[in-house]
Amino acid sequence: MITFARLLEKLLFTPQRNTKIQHLSEWLHHTPMPDRGWGLAALVGEFQSKKAKPALIREMVSTKSDAELFAISYDFVGDLAETVALIWPEPECRPNQPPPTLSEIVGALDHASADETRFLIQQWLDCSDTTTRWGLLKLTTGGLRVGASARMVRLALAQAYEAAVEDIEEIWPLLEPPYTTLFDWLEGRAERPNADGKAVFRPLMLAHPVDDNDVTDMTPDKWLVEWKWDGARVQLASGHDGVRLFSRSGDDISSGFPELTKSLSWHGTLDGELLAGTPDNIAPFQNLQQRLNRKKPSANLMQSIPVFLRAYDILLEDDDDLRQLPIEQRRLKLEKTVKILNHSAIDLSAFLPFTDPQQLISWRQQCREGGLIEGLMLKARNSMYQQGRVKGLWFKWKRDPLTADVVLLYAQRGHGKRSSLFSDYTFGAWMENPDNPAEPPILVPVGKAYSGFSDAELKKLDAFVRANTTQRFGPVRELEKTLVVEVAFDAISRSTRHKSGVAMRFPRFQRIRWDKPAIEADDLPTLMKWIDS
Amino acid sequence: MVSKSLDQNRPHRKLSTHPSNWIRPLASGLAVLDAHGEPIFHIDATRIADTVIVTHGHADHARPGHKHVIASAETLAIMKARYGANFAERVTALRWHETMRIGDVDIHLVPAGHVLGSAQIVLDYEGARVVVSGDYKRKSDPTCAPFEPVPCDVFITEATFALPVFSHPEPLLEINRILVSLKQFPERAHVIGAYSLGKAQRVIALLRQAGYQEPIYIHGALQKLCQLYQDHGIDLGILAPATTGEKGKPQQALAGQIVIAPPSALADRWSRRLPDPLIIMASGWMQVKQRAKQSGVEMPLILSDHADWNDLLATIDEVNPQEVWITHGREDALMRALSLKNMTAKALHLIGYEDDAE
Known part of the structure; x- marks a missing residue:
């Protein structure tokens, strides 16, 4: 816990993204298992102790500090975990033991009753210094909030082990804290966990912005055109282990969108745009924003702001990896699949028929009128589904701001x-x-x-x-x-x-x-x- | 921290003239009054006055323009360096423990451990002893004489860090974090924001204590006072100006070096000439992470020239006064803590002393 608390402190104060990654990567290098795994879980938000509620912490501190002095201090500091960490008095007789390790904390809290939890935390606070107490309280009351996203943590992991971040992201949904199988693979003791047939995140193919000039050469025999919808890019994966929805950065956002993550008999991976509203009545982006902000939407919110997936690509179906096929062929599969799925919250992003590049210009001008369309997507008919921003295959042509x-x-x-x-x-x-x-x-x-x-x-x-x-x-x-x-x-x-x-x-x-x-x-x-x- | 030589159980005497009759907070600062209620002299006057005893050289305590200034020789030297030779019509330098009588009041100075020359003022009048602490600290500081506790009837204390959340760590441990960071980021200029009188020199002296022997680069505003400290026999090692080269262009020579500047320069155009600066701030306020974060500091260094909570309370126990008067800071928390110990305390609500100057 000592070094983990120092890491949290560094992350909080470091403004530069790259330096944060450097700190993370250094910590990963120096921390033994299983502490490394539990720390990682806390950083990506997959470890949350539900036992140490703020009320419990307040109650504990009330036995250690005068209520009025605590109130004045809390008012000055403004953060409960930090106030308690700072105000906690050095015990007259420090317990003859080091502060707990991350795995000790996880292990002990797992089976502890409320009374035991109180006793454990009190003992841990007694044998820690201020920063360690602060880290400990942040960890056990949930929500680290030190400015490190799950994506950033995975990038640091990739950097520390010289692995491709996409390879880590793809198997992430298969892992569980403390991620023993992940580190077995990264440290060369085992093969990468097998993602076949599972609902995991596949690296996205991204588009380049296009210049107005480039468009004049785009002819219907080589290019497919569709609207660029003003929603959130997502990936829907269905496998033996259920259905998951991923954001474009690979974060599992399934819990926020129950209408899309009911289990399906179909297995495969769809790429598309998450939109608020219904297929024939799309709502503006800020409605979707309200849904994106909720980890667990209320029934009310789901009713007032429904969402649906407008699919524009298919990556896998059953045992077939379709990514090596040109988009023209994938598209035929997709049309069939969407029809078979017959899902109220999944529809198809239509291609726009065009005969001449001039038409593209007039369509782009129309985007502004609807408001819910951000521009045009232009995809080469022969494009395979490749990860990242591949040159010359997919373009986005945004409407003028x-x-x-x-x-x-x-x-x-x-x-x-x-x-x-x-x-x-x-x-x-x-x-x-x-x-x-x-x-x-x-x-x-x-x-x-x-x-x-x-x-x-x-x-x-x-x-x-x-x-x-x-x-x-x-x-x-x-x-x-x-x-x-x-x-x-x-x-x-x-x-x-x-x-x-x-x-x-x-x-x-x-x-x-x-x-x-x-x-x-x-x-x-x-x-x-x-x-x- | 508590010295055994002091008589902790000295019985409180009955005072013939209660000090509140002759020492009071006025709009012009803390003043000692004659029988008619007219000020004989001030302590750290916040407005121009005739006779002023100055506890230490920080600008909010030591102002130019008084007629007669009484202070330690070091404090007078600091005032001269800051305001020029004519900062007062007349000056009197007092050595530690040297007694001087003004009116019927005997005064002498003892070290306060805040910055070079910083003094507590001991006032004896009609058998009552009042100690005005000025700003003080109890943690080690190689750049000034350590605080000397003087048992008294009324202890007039500061309360800058008077909250139980303030417990300042060992200074050398904090300083060592800079040296560790230099190893991790050898390409970045490590810029330390430190108040130009006291904190800057203490940071330098602590770095030297920690074994750092490279030249330390200083902002032009620190030059005069660093020289003054060195003239007073405090070894700061090799100092070099940080402000050379072309304006607005990063100076590669400062990569991996330590630069010290006043806090105001950190976020100003001056800092643009530093290569990939890592901003460090040395202050007691850095203890509160949320606050440090808001100030845009990348490495907060908890280093204070004021007493922290435990040291305030321990000092009060040590000087064992009948009453504690609080000049400035977070008096509500200190009053509460003293009332829990059944001690008499009151807040003087002196205005004009800055909280954030530290």
Whole structure:
């Protein structure tokens, strides 16, 4: 637990992704089994102790600290695990034993009654130092929240053992903490666990963005075209061991989508888009977002926001690996399969018939009207299903982003390399004065952007912030409302979270309008016209 | 920490003149008053005053412009280095334990262990002894004389870290984390944010104690005070300026080196000249991870020049006063802890001393 707590601390404080991976990989190298496996389980969220509830921890600390002093401290620190870790007094007589190892913790808590759990945790806290106590409390109360995703942990695992992350991801659903079979394979003592016939994640084939110019050569004899749906890319796998749904990063998200993970007599793997709504009435992306945020949706939520899978590819069926077939042939299989499945939450992403490249351009222009389509997907008819972003086979042609002229309102410093620069900007649009329409209009925040500018532009923006700060609120600078920026964004929707009532999807800088007076920036009604119905 | 030589059970005397009659917090700071209630002198006056005893050189305690400043020679040297030779009309340097009488009050200074020259002020008047601690700490510090506990009737203490969550670890253990990180990231400049008076020099001296002998690169703002410490016989080893080379361009020579700068420079344009900087912050506040995280620090180093919770309580036990007065900080928690021990305590609510300067 000592080194694991230090690892958690490093992950919490390290801003750079690569350095986090380096810390993880180093820890994996130096930690023996089975501690390594249990730590890994905690990091990817597959170990959760349900016994050490916050109430139990509070009760334990109440015997160690004056209630009023604890309250003042908790108020200052703001986090229960950390307050307890810090306030826990050194026992007068330290137990003559080291802090527990991860496997000791897992083993002991597994069979412990409530009283035993209390006794164990108390003893563990007594023989640990502050950081170890903090790690221990985070581990046993669930939710590490140190800024390391499951995907990142698997990347570190791949780096530590010089393995391909796809090979690890593929067998992940077959593994269970402490992942003995995984390490037996990674350390060369055994073959890789066999994923045949199981519902596991297969590496995805990805598309390149396309230039407008490339499209003129795309002819119907060589290319297939379909809509690029505005949902979440997922993979549905059905095997002897059940049905699983995976996100594009290979995380098992089955529990969030019961309508898709009921067991099927059909076995195989489908690639497609998860969409909210029903096939004939698709709902906007933010509805899907609500479902994606829930690990276990309530019956109510499932009814108000149903989801379905719009399938566009098939990778495996029974014992056949179809990935070596050209997409034309896979497509025929897929059509048949979707028909046989006859599943209320699975349908087919249709191909768009086209005779001439000009047609592609007009379709792309239509995307904006529907709002629920992000653009076009262009796939070479002879493309096999290959992992990763293979050149020249699949292309995505996104619709043009929307743009608006907005005024910069607030600035904040960036992180890591950009910590000396003001690189995070909140911007606003004009709105009629809500108190009195006769008064001049006011600016309301409509979004936040961190990207889209060059290094040279960032320096100029940074200088602008420093010269035009009117007020400081902690790390936030309020700016003189003079600088207009043209921002690009993928979509805009209604939002009750923001004062303006709208929220933008992925806003970024397009152009800085040093020349444009602030009063000529766009107003809220102009932005609202773009809201997808 | 508790020294055996002190008489712990010294009976509390009955005071003929209660100190609250002659020492009080005013808007201008803590003041000793004459029989008419007029200030005779101030301690760490927050506004310009006639006669001021200064506990230590931090800017919120040592302000320029007073008529007569009384302090340790080191504190006077620090004020001179910061404000120029004319920071006061007249100065008086007191050696440790040297007594001086102002009005009918005998005063002398004893070390507070906070920064170079930092003093507690011992006031004796009509048989009552009041000790004004100033800022102080009990952990080891190679750059200043250690805190000397003086039994007293009223102990006027700071409370910067007066919460039971503050328990500052052994300084050398913390410093060692930098040396470990240098091995793990030999290509990154390790930049330590440290307050320019006291903390910076302590960090350097601790690094030397831990065996680090390479040149240490310092921000221009630290230059004068590091020199002053060295002139006072504190060995800081080889120091080199960090701010050479072309503005805004990373200086590859600083890769894998230790750079020390005031905290304000860390997030400023200055830091852009450092190659892939690993930001370290040396402060007692770094103990709270959530706070350290918010400040954008990659390696929080818990190193404080103030007493932590246990040291505050142990010190109060040691000087065994009849009353504890609290100048600034988290007085509510300390008041609560003292009331649990049936001790008399009150908060002076002095304003003008910074919490975050540490």
